[in-house]
Every structure is written in structure tokens, then in C-alpha cells.
Amino acid sequence: MICAETxxxxxxxxxxxxxxxxxxxxxxxxxxxxxxxxxxxxxxxxQASARANLTRYSMSPELEARLRALLQVEEPPAPAASGNSSxxxxxxxxxxxxxxxxxxxxxxxAAVLFAVGPGLWPxxxxxxxxxxxxxxxxxxxxxxxxxxxSSDQHxxxxxxxxxxDYSVSVTDWAAEGxxxxxxxxxxxxxxxxxxxxxxxxxxxxxxFVWPSKGERASSDEPVRRLxxxxxxxxxxxxxxxxxxxxxxVNDADLKTFxxxxxxxH
Amino acid sequence: MPGQVxxxxxxxxxxxxxxxxxxxxxxxxxxDAEDVMQEAMVRAFxxxxxxxxxxxxxxxxxxVRNSAYTFLQQNRARExxxxxxxxxxxxxxxxxxxxxxxxxxxxxxxxxxxxxxxxEALPVEFREVFVLREMEGLSYKEIADLARxxxxxxxxxxxxxxxxxxxxxxxxxxxxxxx
Numbered sequence: 001m002i003c004a005e006t007x008x009x010x011x012x013x014x015x016x017x018x019x020x021x022x023x024x025x026x027x028x029x030x031x032x033x034x035x036x037x038x039x040x041x042x043x044x045x046x047q048a049s050a051r052a053n054l055t056r057y058s059m060s061p062e063l064e065a066r067l068r069a070l071l072q073v074e075e076p077p078a079p080a081a082s083g084n085s086s087x088x089x090x091x092x093x094x095x096x097x098x099x100x101x102x103x104x105x106x107x108x109x110a111a112v113l114f115a116v117g118p119g120l121w122p123x124x125x126x127x128x129x130x131x132x133x134x135x136x137x138x139x140x141x142x143x144x145x146x147x148x149x150s151s152d153q154h155x156x157x158x159x160x161x162x163x164x165d166y167s168v169s170v171t172d173w174a175a176e177g178x179x180x181x182x183x184x185x186x187x188x189x190x191x192x193x194x195x196x197x198x199x200x201x202x203x204x205x206x207x208f209v210w211p212s213k214g215e216r217a218s219s220d221e222p223v224r225r226l227x228x229x230x231x232x233x234x235x236x237x238x239x240x241x242x243x244x245x246x247x248x249v250n251d252a253d254l255k256t257f258x259x260x261x262x263x264x265h
Numbered sequence: 266m267p268g269q270v271x272x273x274x275x276x277x278x279x280x281x282x283x284x285x286x287x288x289x290x291x292x293x294x295x296x297d298a299e300d301v302m303q304e305a306m307v308r309a310f311x312x313x314x315x316x317x318x319x320x321x322x323x324x325x326x327x328x329v330r331n332s333a334y335t336f337l338q339q340n341r342a343r344e345x346x347x348x349x350x351x352x353x354x355x356x357x358x359x360x361x362x363x364x365x366x367x368x369x370x371x372x373x374x375x376x377x378x379x380x381x382x383x384x385e386a387l388p389v390e391f392r393e394v395f396v397l398r399e400m401e402g403l404s405y406k407e408i409a410d411l412a413r414x415x416x417x418x419x420x421x422x423x424x425x426x427x428x429x430x431x432x433x434x435x436x437x438x439x440x441x442x443x444x
Binding site: 053 | 278286289299302398400405424430431434
């Protein structure tokens with residue numbers, strides 16, 4: 001074996017990653033080549049120094065406590081049979097919170113966790129949030145804002161019929177400063193969703209509408225506001241339908257829009 | 266579900282500290298490492314259903330590593346995909362350190378400090394391979410799977426990282442003895 005080949009394999013040799021034959025060849029070369037022997041010693045020294053000297057960073061006790069608290073919040077009730085005890089009720093409530101991101105006050109630990117940053121709060125709706133905001137961004141980027149471009153609600157509403165298995169009410173709020181510009185078929189939570197497109201000055205507002213699924217179908221949810229990546233969204237659900245209004249318009253305007261939409265939806 | 270939580274706790278939580286150490290080395294400051302660690306634990310819990318392997322430590326390290334890269338892409342994209350460059354990698358990103366008692370400070374030689382700093386100065390793709398190998402003792406194969414790179418790339422990155430560290434530590438030692 002020549003020096004160049006040895007140098008190529010020498011790291012794997014000191015890491016014990018060579019097969020037996022390769023290791024023997026390197027060993028043999030090192031034994032009679034002072035330069036490669038010195039290289040091997042230098043590598044082993046670096047290795048020993050790294051193992052002895054590199055700082056092993058440890059978590060602050062606060063972080064460790066927070067992470068452990070997070071897991072307790074997530075912990076579901078033990079046996080389903082003990083459904084009557086208040087502990088199980090608390091646990092169920094905590095689990096629901098984990099699943100559905102109820103912002104209602106929970107344990108102090110959960111409050112602390114939430115205070116750290118909304119982006120870190122574990123929740124199922126995070127995926128929906130991402131999907132809705134992504135759909136909004138896509139609609140702006142891909143030159144595919146509308147499938148049906150019309151400010152006439154009587155054109156937009158029938159367009160959705162036959163494309164969706166639910167009906168969507170469409171209102172033009174041009175008089176209030178939010179003209180309807182059209183509608184688009186989108187997908188959120190693997191469900192076809194109606195996207196109603198409005199404008200406020202140069203800003204686009206997407207109002208996504210789709211039917212609630214699963215547990216949430218039965219209960220109405222009040223309006224909640226979330227912001228991510230510079231976009232703010234308001235969501236609520238009513239009578240089995242979910243609504244998300246997303247835009248980069250200023251918050252006061254979006255809020256006005258949501259109030260209008262709430263009256264209708 | 267109760268079984269799942271128990272096994273997450275049993276399998277994954279013991280490796281939380283190794284995960285934090287990796288996050289801290291990749292991000293080079295406590296604040297970002299804490300944020301990323303929290304995000305990573307949430308992801309780990311959420312995706313634990315999908316864990317089928319026999320190496321929960323490597324799995325958690327993968328989740329932490331991916332969270333750290335996502336963070337870097339969003340906040341410090343400049344640090345990714347770079348080659349060695351003394352201008353960029355000459356100095357560590359931050360000066361904050363874990364708490365050091367006077368005894369610890371006395372014990373820490375200049376060599377120790379300079380090795381830490383030299384590792385911090387490596388580009389992140391090289392730093393991660395070095396830290397996973399020397400601090401976590403992962404095999405080339407495990408590192409390749411974790412970082413989703415070929416084993417040959419693990420070898421070449423590790424080798425270049427070591428040469429760079431030898432040069433950096435040697436330079437500092439020479440600089441120190443000359444003054």
C-alpha cells in the first residue's frame with residue numbers, strides 16, 4: 001500500500017471502520033512509514049483530545065422541566081374505565097388541549113410553554129395552519145389566484161356546486177371595501193376546500209371554507225387569531241363548517257373582514 | 266396510547282441530553298438550542314408512531330438535527346452549504362458558555378479551549394459529522410443515515426474536519442508559544 005492510499009483510509013482506520021483486510025494493509029504500511037505513522041498518532045491524539053475536552057453542553061434545569069412538563073400534558077388518561085375520577089377528567093382535558101390546541105388556560109406548565117412562543121405549542125391544528133397559510137402563499141405566487149374570476153357572487157357560488165359536496169355561501173363586500181374577486185378550489189387537510197378571494201387595496205384575502213371533520217364537527221369554535229411567517233389568520237367554525245381568513249393585510253382590516261364574514265358564516 | 270407514551274418516555278427521553286448537546290453544537294448558542302430542542306421534542310412526540318427502528322438514540326438525534334437545519338435555513342441560511350472560509354468560520358458565533366466554576370476554568374487548558382473554538386468555527390456540515398463521531402460515537406453508517414449523505418461523504422467530511430482542526434489547534438499553539 002502506498003502513502004496516498006493510506007492517507008485516504010487512515011481516518012476510517014482509526015475509527016475502526018475498515019474491514020479486516022483493509023485494516024491489516026494500513027497497519028502494515030504505518031509500521032514502516034514514519035510519516036504515515038505520525039499522521040496516525042496525530043489523529044489518535046485529536047480523537048482523544050476531542051473526547052476529553054469538547055464541552056458536553058447540558059440543558060438548563062428550566063428547559064428540562066419544561067420538556068418533561070410538556071410530556072405530562074400530553075400524557076393521556078391511564079385506563080379508559082376510570083373516566084369518572086377528576087384526575088382522568090383533567091387528563092382528558094389536557095389531552096384534548098394537546099390535540100385541538102384549546103387556548104384555554106391549562107396547567108401552569110402549559111401556560112409557561114405557550115408563553116415561550118406560539119410556534120412551539122404542540123397541536124394538531126399547526127398542520128392545518130401551515131397548510132392554510134401555504135395555500136394562501138401558493139395562490140399569490142403561482143399566478144393561480146382564482147379558478148373563477150368574478151365579482152358577482154351569483155357567478156361564484158354556482159361555480160362551486162358540482163365541485164364540492166357542500167354548499168358555500170358567497171357574498172361580495174365591495175361596499176364595505178372588500179370586493180370579491182373570485183373563487184378557487186383548494187385542498188386543506190386532504191379535503192377540497194372552497195377559497196373565496198377578496199381584495200383590500202392591493203392585498204389579497206383568502207377565505208377558506210370546508211366542512212369540519214371528526215370530533216370538532218359538532219361544536220362551534222370562537223374566532224382565534226394566529227400569525228406565522230408574516231401572515232395572520234383568523235379561524236372559527238360554525239354549524240359544521242370551518243373558516244380560515246388569511247392575509248398579509250393589516251390586522252385591523254382583516255379583523256373587520258372577519259366580522260363581516262362572521263355575520264354571514 | 267398509554268403504551269405509546271410509556272415507550273416514548275422509556276425509549277426517547279433518556280437521549281434528550283445527547284439531543285441537546287447536538288443542538289447546542291449545531292447552533293452555537295443556548296437560546297437557539299433551547300428553541301430547537303423544544304421544537305424537536307414536539308416533533309419527536311408527534312412522529313413517534315412512525316418510529317420502527319431499533320436505535321432510538323440515532324432517531325432522536327436525527328429529529329434534532331433536522332430541526333436544527335430547518336432553523337438554520339430559516340434564520341441563518343448563510344451558514345449552510347459553505348466551504349471552509351477563514352473569514353466566515355474564523356470566529357465562533359457567540360461567546361456565551363455554560364457555567365464555568367473557577368476550578369473548571371483552571372483545569373481547562375488553552376488546548377481545550379482552542380479545540381472547542383476550532384470545532385465551533387467549522388462549517389456546520391463538517392461540525393455535525395465530527396461531533397456525531399467523536400462525542401456520540403456514531404458509526405459512519407449511522408451518521409450517513411442521519412444526515413442523509415453517502416458514507417463516502419461522511420468519510421471525506423470527517424477527514425477534512427480533522428485536518429482543519431489539526432491546523433487550527435496547531436496554529437493557535439504556535440501563536441501562543443511565540444508571544
